[in-house]
Amino acid sequence: MNKLQIITKGIIKENPVFVLLLGMCPVLGTSSSAINGLGMGVATMMVLIMSNAVVSIVAGAIPNQVRIPAYIVVIAGFTTVVQLMMQAYTPGLYATLGIFIPLIAVNCVLLARAEAYASKNSVLNSVFDGLGIGLGFTLALTALGAVRELLGSMSVFGYKFASGDGMLVFILAPGAFIALGYLIVIFNKLTKIKA
Amino acid sequence: MAKESSLKNMLLCLFGVTLGVSALLGGVYILTYESIELAKKNEVNAAIAAVVPAFDNDPSVEIIEKVVDGKKVKIYPALHGGEPVGYAIEASTTQGFSGLIVLMIGFLPDGTIHNSAVVSHAETPGLGDKIEQKKANWSLQFNGKHPDNFKLSVRKDGGDVDAITASTITSRAFCDAVELAYKAFLTVTQQ
Amino acid sequence: MVKKLLVSQAPHLHGKENTRRIMLDVLIALIPAVLVSVYFMGLSALSVFAVSIATCVAVEYLIQRYLINGPSTISDMSALLTAVLLALNLPPTSPWWMVMIGAVVAIGIAKMTFGGLGNNLFNPALVGRVVLLISFPVLMTDWTVPPSIFRVGADAISGATPLGIIKEGLAGGLTMEQLQGAHGFSYQYLLWGKIGGSMGEANAFALLLGFAYLLYRKVIRLHIPLTIFVTVALFTGILWLINPQQNADPLFHLLTGGILLGAIFMATDYVTSPMSTKGMIIFGVGIGVITVLIRVYGAYPEGISFAILIMNAMVPLLNMYCKPKRFGEVIKNG
Numbered sequence: 001m002n003k004l005q006i007i008t009k010g011i012i013k014e015n016p017v018f019v020l021l022l023g024m025c026p027v028l029g030t031s032s033s034a035i036n037g038l039g040m041g042v043a044t045m046m047v048l049i050m051s052n053a054v055v056s057i058v059a060g061a062i063p064n065q066v067r068i069p070a071y072i073v074v075i076a077g078f079t080t081v082v083q084l085m086m087q088a089y090t091p092g093l094y095a096t097l098g099i100f101i102p103l104i105a106v107n108c109v110l111l112a113r114a115e116a117y118a119s120k121n122s123v124l125n126s127v128f129d130g131l132g133i134g135l136g137f138t139l140a141l142t143a144l145g146a147v148r149e150l151l152g153s154m155s156v157f158g159y160k161f162a163s164g165d166g167m168l169v170f171i172l173a174p175g176a177f178i179a180l181g182y183l184i185v186i187f188n189k190l191t192k193i194k195a
Numbered sequence: 196m197a198k199e200s201s202l203k204n205m206l207l208c209l210f211g212v213t214l215g216v217s218a219l220l221g222g223v224y225i226l227t228y229e230s231i232e233l234a235k236k237n238e239v240n241a242a243i244a245a246v247v248p249a250f251d252n253d254p255s256v257e258i259i260e261k262v263v264d265g266k267k268v269k270i271y272p273a274l275h276g277g278e279p280v281g282y283a284i285e286a287s288t289t290q291g292f293s294g295l296i297v298l299m300i301g302f303l304p305d306g307t308i309h310n311s312a313v314v315s316h317a318e319t320p321g322l323g324d325k326i327e328q329k330k331a332n333w334s335l336q337f338n339g340k341h342p343d344n345f346k347l348s349v350r351k352d353g354g355d356v357d358a359i360t361a362s363t364i365t366s367r368a369f370c371d372a373v374e375l376a377y378k379a380f381l382t383v384t385q386q
Numbered sequence: 387m388v389k390k391l392l393v394s395q396a397p398h399l400h401g402k403e404n405t406r407r408i409m410l411d412v413l414i415a416l417i418p419a420v421l422v423s424v425y426f427m428g429l430s431a432l433s434v435f436a437v438s439i440a441t442c443v444a445v446e447y448l449i450q451r452y453l454i455n456g457p458s459t460i461s462d463m464s465a466l467l468t469a470v471l472l473a474l475n476l477p478p479t480s481p482w483w484m485v486m487i488g489a490v491v492a493i494g495i496a497k498m499t500f501g502g503l504g505n506n507l508f509n510p511a512l513v514g515r516v517v518l519l520i521s522f523p524v525l526m527t528d529w530t531v532p533p534s535i536f537r538v539g540a541d542a543i544s545g546a547t548p549l550g551i552i553k554e555g556l557a558g559g560l561t562m563e564q565l566q567g568a569h570g571f572s573y574q575y576l577l578w579g580k581i582g583g584s585m586g587e588a589n590a591f592a593l594l595l596g597f598a599y600l601l602y603r604k605v606i607r608l609h610i611p612l613t614i615f616v617t618v619a620l621f622t623g624i625l626w627l628i629n630p631q632q633n634a635d636p637l638f639h640l641l642t643g644g645i646l647l648g649a650i651f652m653a654t655d656y657v658t659s660p661m662s663t664k665g666m667i668i669f670g671v672g673i674g675v676i677t678v679l680i681r682v683y684g685a686y687p688e689g690i691s692f693a694i695l696i697m698n699a700m701v702p703l704l705n706m707y708c709k710p711k712r713f714g715e716v717i718k719n720g
Contacts, residue, residue: 032320062208063200070212077216081223088230091238152320167487167521171320174520178495292685322523351554361524363554364685 003128010132016109017140017180018187023109027141028176030100034157037145038138039093040100043082045134047104050078052118052130059119071114076105109137140183147179239271246301246310247273247281254283261379268379279304282383285314286376290368293317296326298369300376304384307341311373323365333359334369342377405503408656409463411605415596416470416651422592423585427478431585435473437482441489442469449498456502464503468492471511471651474586475644475691476518479528487521488514508698509658512648512691519691529583547583548642549687552634561631577641586647593646606654609666610673614649615640617674625682633682645677648690658698665701665708672697 016022023044030040054074062070083101086094094101104110113133118126146156152170154162169175239255254271261268269285281304287297297314311334313327325331336357337345347370348354349363358366423431446465450456459465472492476485492514500506519526529547555565566572577590586593600606619636626633639645653659653673660669673693680689 058212062212063204065200066205066209070209073209073212073216077219080220084223084227084231088227088234091234095238165522167517168320168322168523169517169521172520174517181499361527 003125006125006128007132007135010129010134011136011139012191014133015136015140015187016133017137017144018184019191020109020112021184022112023107023137026100026103026107027144028173028180029103030097031141031145031148031176032152032171033149034142034146035093036096037141037143039097041134041138041141043086043097043101044104044107044109044137045131046082047075047078048110048113048134048137049127049130050081051075051110052113052126053123054078055114055118056121056123056126067119068111068115071111071119072105075110075114079105109133144176144180144183147183148175151175151179242285242299242312242314243271243273243283243301245312246299247283248275248303248309250275250280259383261382263375263379263382266375268375270379270383272383273301281309282380284376284379286372286379288368288372288375290364290371291316291318292323292362292364292368293319296365296368296372298372298376300373302377302380305341306343306377306380306384307339308337308373310338318362318365322359322362325359325362326365326369331359333357333366337373342374347374347377405462405464408605409467411600411603412467412651413463413470415599415603415605416467416474418592418595419474419586419589419647420470422589423474423478426588427585431478433482434476434478434480434485434585435470437485438473438476438489439466439469441486442466442472442493445490445493446498449494450502454498454502459502462503465493468497468510468514471586472514474647474651475511475515475584477526477529477583478585480525484518484522484525488518491517504657506657507701508695509652509655512652512695512698516691516695547587547687548638549681553681553687556632562634563631573637573641583643586651587642587644590641590646593650597646597650600650600654606650607666609663610653610659610670611649613667613670614645614653614674614677617671618645618678621675621678622682625678639678639681643681643688644690648677648694649673652691653694653697658701660701660704660708662705662708662710664710665704668704668708669697669701672700 010016014020017024017027026040026044031037051071051074055071058070058074059067079102082104083094086097086101113129117129121129148170150156150161150166152166152168152175154160154166167175170179236255240253243254244250250273252272252274254273257272257274259270259272261270266287271283271285272279273281273283282302284300284302285297286300287295289295294317296316296318299312299314301309301311303309311328313334316324316326318324318326325333328334340355346354347356349356349358349366349370351358351363352367354370356366356370420435424435442465443460447458447460450459469489469492472488473485476488480488492510495517496508496510496513497503497506527550529550552562552565556562597611601608618639622633622639623636626635634642649670653670660666673690676693676696677690680686680692686692
């Protein structure tokens with residue numbers, strides 16, 4: 001499998017949101033607008049790439065019984081690094097996403113990739129896997145955020161299409177579930193035609 | 196592949212991993228510490244500057260913390276050339292629709308409300324979040340009013356404030372916090 | 387296991403004729419309520435019905451034809467019933483586009499996505515109403531009563547629902563006595579009068595008339611509505627006895643808001659209610675308790691639609707645990 005395939009696999013065949021259905025908490029919680037979805041996706045991707053890299057380096061040295069705690073410590077560490085960075089250099093985004101950033105540590109996508117991929121593959125492949133899965137996560141979150149923002153507040157990325165408030169339900173939690181359900185339907189329909 | 200587990204290598208491994216990660220975190224913390232402090236200070240100063248007339252001191256240093264009606268209130272005096280030009284008062288309320296609402300209210304030295312800003316809230320988007328000035332100009336109705344002759348409660352409760360449509364609870368909470376801020380203002384100026 | 391004479395649990399599959407007959411009966415039972423709402427609220431009520439029916443039927447037809455590729459299910463009347471129920475759950479001043487969105491949500495999301503009639507977990511009309519209530523809270527709680535051509539000389543009345551008035555009033559420190567005096571909430575008024583609220587809540591008597599017809603035709607069983615009424619009466623009765631100045635009495639609670647409409651026409655929906663008697667009773671008690679909790683302690687003045695939807699979600703569980711004993715089943719271990 002070449003590097004490009006590893007990346008596209010993460011976006012389409014093993015898309016963490018639309019296919020694996022992993023990490024639903026941040027997906028539903030942070031996707032109330034396109035920019036929030038993008039920000040959360042990129043932050044998760046950063047942590048994922050770094051943790052994948054480190055896990056694939058140290059995996060050989062970690063005894064079997066403590067591998068999960070060790071991976072979690074690595075993931076939580078990088079999550080905090082990203083949190084501090086965002087707090088320092090992008091305070092605006094941090095103000096809106098702040099409470100969700102620490103939750104990256106408990107996002108099962110990260111542990112799943114560490115356990116299922118990074119611990120068994122080379123550093124370079126793990127980095128590309130992190131990039132692919134991260135991109136898939138980011139695209140899904142941005143798409144969901146854009147749909148919810150469009151229906152909920154008639155704007156995308158803050159650019160208003162029409163006046164008025166839109167259907168508030170899509171900004172709130174129930175709308176997240178409804179929109180995600182229909183996006184999964186559409187995604188599966190499209191990818192099935194390809195295959 | 197992973198090694199066989201024994202007490203010794205498990206301890207060593209976890210110790211090693213946690214040590215490495217702590218070292219990393221310590222390093223990043225030191226690197227970002229100043230920027231974070233600066234960002235926080237800028238945020239507070241921007242909120243103060245938005246609600247009081249131009250000043251030339253550093254209100255976030257001259258902060259006065261008080262307890263009014265059992266609630267903590269932060270008072271930032273704004274001075275220009277040594278003369279007070281206003282007070283930015285950070286007050287909060289738990290009476291909102293969902294969770295804490297923190298407001299920054301700017302008073303002129305005579306007690307007139309100059310401007311207000313929402314520091315943080317968790318009100319319903321599209322309804323209660325109209326207290327934010329970037330969402331709606333509802334809160335502008337407080338500007339230029341003096342609490343002595345502008346009753347700080349919604350019309351339904353016999354006050355002078357037009358409530359946000361379908362968000363009476365949030366509007367009440369907002370009035371609540373402004374009232375608290377005004378009480379805090381009086382404790383400072385009537386000394 | 388011997389696979390001979392395998393008879394499944396009730397309900398047995400109905401033929402097309404039967405579904406259609408039941409839906410027709412429910413529609414007939416709704417006629418008084420529909421007529422009353424048009425009488426009180428005039429042409430705007432009529433237009434809400436028209437838009438709702440047209441959209442529901444069109445959406446069902448299009449989805450059935452182009453997405454499911456099945457035979458048309460319009461003739462079983464279920465889309466028509468959903469449309470009428472949805473309209474009865476909306477304020478008469480609803481703009482046409484809002485009614486359309488509600489109808490698309492009800493049929494498209496709540497019914498056809500699950501596979502059409504018989505497969506939907508939630509009552510479609512209620513899903514439509516709740517999505518609209520959360521999406522457009524200002525429009526959905528605007529109870530202005532438009533002038534009706536049938537009541538010459540009457541002006542538009544800006545009204546709040548009795549429940550809304552009480553919630554606001556009690557929060558503002560008034561007592562029940564003052565509120566009832568100021569707004570003239572007598573029982574005669576609540577039973578016969580023009581109550582502010584959604585179109586189906588306008589008159590309690592019209593709904594009770596429909597209830598009697600459904601019972602007479604044996605379309606619904608008494609269990610679900612009765613347990614809801616009893617639970618609400620008991621719960622609010624206890625609160626009322628503790629503090630009559632801060633709580634409305636049980637009869638007031640029963641006659642106002644959507645309890646009658648919900649308990650009679652929504653909670654008894656075959657698809658989304660439990661099958662066994664025991665299940666029905668648990669279902670009814672749950673709806674009653676949640677409704678009162680929301681009315682008395684919640685942020686919304688009325689909670690029956692949320693209560694029914696929450697209990698709808700419990701129905702598969704209730705059906706699993708409240709199976710009637712099969713005839714001849716051996717009791718294990720005594």
